[in-house]
Amino acid sequence: MDLIEIFQQVINGLSRGAIYALIAVGFAIIVNVLKFSNFAHGGVLGISAYAGYLASSQFNLSFIPVVLIGMVTGAIVAVLVEFIAFRWIRMQKGQLVYFFVTSVTMLMLLEQILVIRFGSFFDTYPYDLIKVKFINIGELSISVTYLISLAVTIVAFGLLIYVFKKTKIGIAIRAASNDMTTTSLMGINTGMVIIAAFVVSGMMGGISGVLFGISTSLSPQIGQVVVKGFIASVLGGLGSLTGVAVAAVALGLIEVFLVSTIGSGYSPVVIFALMIAFLLLRPQGFAGVSFTDKA
Amino acid sequence: MLEINHLHSGYNKIKVLEDINIQVPDGKIVVVIGRNGAGKSTLLNTISGLVKISSGSIMLDGEKLPPTPHRIVARGITQIPEGRRVFPSLTIEENLIMGGYLATASEIQKRTLEVFETFPILKERFHQQAGTLSGGEQQMLAMGRGMMANPRILLLDEPSLGLAPLIFTQVFELVQQLNEERNMTIVLVEQNASIALNMADYAYVLEDGKIVIEGTGKDLVVDPRVKAAYLGGVVEE
Numbered sequence: 001m002d003l004i005e006i007f008q009q010v011i012n013g014l015s016r017g018a019i020y021a022l023i024a025v026g027f028a029i030i031v032n033v034l035k036f037s038n039f040a041h042g043g044v045l046g047i048s049a050y051a052g053y054l055a056s057s058q059f060n061l062s063f064i065p066v067v068l069i070g071m072v073t074g075a076i077v078a079v080l081v082e083f084i085a086f087r088w089i090r091m092q093k094g095q096l097v098y099f100f101v102t103s104v105t106m107l108m109l110l111e112q113i114l115v116i117r118f119g120s121f122f123d124t125y126p127y128d129l130i131k132v133k134f135i136n137i138g139e140l141s142i143s144v145t146y147l148i149s150l151a152v153t154i155v156a157f158g159l160l161i162y163v164f165k166k167t168k169i170g171i172a173i174r175a176a177s178n179d180m181t182t183t184s185l186m187g188i189n190t191g192m193v194i195i196a197a198f199v200v201s202g203m204m205g206g207i208s209g210v211l212f213g214i215s216t217s218l219s220p221q222i223g224q225v226v227v228k229g230f231i232a233s234v235l236g237g238l239g240s241l242t243g244v245a246v247a248a249v250a251l252g253l254i255e256v257f258l259v260s261t262i263g264s265g266y267s268p269v270v271i272f273a274l275m276i277a278f279l280l281l282r283p284q285g286f287a288g289v290s291f292t293d294k295a
Numbered sequence: 296m297l298e299i300n301h302l303h304s305g306y307n308k309i310k311v312l313e314d315i316n317i318q319v320p321d322g323k324i325v326v327v328i329g330r331n332g333a334g335k336s337t338l339l340n341t342i343s344g345l346v347k348i349s350s351g352s353i354m355l356d357g358e359k360l361p362p363t364p365h366r367i368v369a370r371g372i373t374q375i376p377e378g379r380r381v382f383p384s385l386t387i388e389e390n391l392i393m394g395g396y397l398a399t400a401s402e403i404q405k406r407t408l409e410v411f412e413t414f415p416i417l418k419e420r421f422h423q424q425a426g427t428l429s430g431g432e433q434q435m436l437a438m439g440r441g442m443m444a445n446p447r448i449l450l451l452d453e454p455s456l457g458l459a460p461l462i463f464t465q466v467f468e469l470v471q472q473l474n475e476e477r478n479m480t481i482v483l484v485e486q487n488a489s490i491a492l493n494m495a496d497y498a499y500v501l502e503d504g505k506i507v508i509e510g511t512g513k514d515l516v517v518d519p520r521v522k523a524a525y526l527g528g529v530v531e532e
Contacts, residue, residue: 168396171389178382185343185376187368187397187444 004139009256015146017252018153019211023225024232024248025160025241026074026204031233032177032241033197034090036099040081041205042226043110048074048202049209049222050114056126063129067152067210074206078198081106090194107223114220123218130214149211156207157245163200164241173197231275237284296320297342297372297448297480302351304341310349311337312504318497319448324474324481326512328488328525329501335484336377338501339450342482343367343374355448369397371447377456379437383426387417390425390436394443403443410439413469431462438469448480449473455487463487467494488525492516500525 023045030038051073052066061069085102130148134141163170169192176183176193184190212225232251236244254274258267297319305311311334319325329335340346342353344364353360360367382390391410395403411418414435420428425436434454441449451470455463467490473479485491492498495512500521508520515521 168392171385171392172396174389175382175385175393178384179380181345182376182380182382183393184345184364185368185374185380186393186440187365187373188393189363189365 007140008142009260010253011142011146013253013256014249015143015150015215015252016256017249018150019208019215020225020228020232020252021245021248022153022156022204022208022211023229024236024244025157025229026201026208027226027229028233028236028241028244029173029197029201029204033173033180033194034086034099036096036103037230038099038103038201039226039230040085040103040106040110041078041201041229042223043107044074044077044081044202044205044223045209045212045226046114046220046223047077047110047209048206049213049218050118051206052210053123053125053213053218056129060126063148066129067207070206070210071203072206074202074204074209075199076202077110078202078205079195081110082195082198107226111220111223118218118220120220125214125218145215149215152207152211156204160200160204160241169193169196170200173200231271235275235278296356297482298352298354298357299342300352300354302341302353303349304337304346304351305349306337306346310504311346312341315351315504315506317499317506319480319482320496321447321480322474322478323496324470324483324494324512326491326495326498327482327484327501328486328491328498328521329484330486333501334504335501336452337504339374339376339452339482339484342372342450368444368446372450373441373444373446373448374450375437375441375452375454377452379430379433381425381428381433381436381440384424386422386424387428387436388421390440391417391443394440395445397444402445406443406445410442413442414439431458434458434462434466438466442473445477446479448482451481451483453485453487454483455485455490463490467491470494488521489516492521492526 027038027041030041048070052070055061055069056066085106086099089098089102130145132144134143135147164174165171172183172188172193173196175186175188176190176197180190183193209222213222228251229248232248233244235251236247251271255267255271258270262270299315299317302315303310303313315338317325317327327335327338337346341348344360344362344367355370355372360370360372382393385393391407392403395406398406416432417436417439420432425433428436438454454466454470458466470481470483471494474481483491483495492512492515495515498510498512498515499506500508500515508515508518510518516526
């Protein structure tokens with residue numbers, strides 16, 4: 001690999017990692033608030049990816065509206081999943097394993113909806129959604145699609161940080177991640193906080209679905225990429241969204257390099273082996289911190 | 296006036312409180328003492344709506360309290376829970392904002408300044424995560440967070456637990472100050488009976504989920520049964 005090629009792989013890896021970061025953070029928000037791994041997030045991502053696909057292929061909308069449609073679809077589907085699936089378990093104070101099993105079931109159900117509507121083929125976003133394909137700087141040719149997904153991700157993260165640091169409801173989502181009961185003692189309607197968490201998580205999932213669909217291809221199983229979000233949120237350390245985002249970018253970079261060197265067959269094997277090795281060395285994740293009760 | 300009439304409550308099938316009758320007149324300090332496991336926290340959590348009422352009632356000004364914790368806070372009843380329960384990954388500023396969740400932005404600003412006046416240490420550490428504070432500082436933050444709601448009735452669950460004597464004296468002074476200066480009604484639940492009874496207008500002794508003795512704070516301090524069981528001179532814990 002020469003230097004130019006390495007540089008291009010870094011750009012590809014960062015762009016892929018950025019999309020993983022969006023997926024992982026959307027996934028981790030629900031893990032933090034409700035303490036279970038929400039694989040239905042993959043279904044949210046899948047439906048949004050196809051919503052963006054319809055918007056661009058049937059209605060010829062341009063890139064930004066397509067991303068926005070994906071985002072809104074993600075929020076709506078995530079809240080629907082909460083209403084249809086998780087709410088009842090919460091009302092009955094069900095065990096976490098019920099949430100987990102339900103979330104996997106919802107992922108499969110949402111996938112099947114896509115299979116029924118679109119068949120189990122591969123589709124691609126319209127070729128001219130992004131007009132300019134490459135920017136050439138000397139020998140270097142950089143994919144505009146990748147640059148744009150990188151930019152969209154940065155904007156999405158900017159918004160996310162604003163919501164979580166500067167708005168009352170955003171701070172309440174973080175408070176609920178610390179301690180749901182005490183949050184209710186502040187006069188905060190925790191039911192609303194949970195819905196807000198699903199809205200934010202779904203928006204992130206929707207954007208990531210559209211970006212992932214544009215940069216790869218569409219199939220009803222697209223939602224299974226949520227596993228990457230799961231890996232990143234474990235590696236990043238529970239509770240720290242920054243750690244999760246960093247882990248996701250690292251995962252994207254590693255994956256792109258592995259695919260270009262040892263191929264896409266072996267790459268997942270190496271990634272899972274790395275994940276296990278990492279967790280043995282640092283079980284709290286990249287940024288995992290735990291505050292202990294002080295007497 | 297907060298009135299608890301023939302209250303029974305508990306968790307699932309486990310009964311904790313039996314036939315509790317407590318009156319909390321406006322502007323008074325009412326203390327409930329009792330040992331670990333007597334049901335003190337369950338009592339406050341039932342008032343706050345975290346524990347379901349099995350039978351009996353809790354009335355505020357003759358009206359039943361709403362069924363959910365956040366609506367009870369909106370009625371002016373705030374609890375400072377046992378063990379402080381600050382939000383460890385939130386900054387002190389964010390913890391205080393959560394305490395004043397139902398208030399307007401300008402009220403939050405005004406009350407934050409009041410909290411800083413009471414606890415200057417919190418101002419110094421404004422942007423620090425609450426989890427990095429010492430136990431005593433966390434109790435100050437928990438008190439400050441409770442003050443942010445500016446409640447009519449403040450419920451305190453064992454604020455002295457695990458604190459050095461100097462700090463808990465401060466905490467009790469503050470409670471009296473809130474009562475005197477703001478006419479805030481206080482319901483204080485404590486194991487540390489002597490200090491609590493001395494500041495009480497009225498007090499109850501809770502044993503095994505039942506009220507066994509009640510009277511004015513002054514009466515209970517000299518009550519031989521209370522003396523024997525709770526004021527033996529040996530510091531518990």
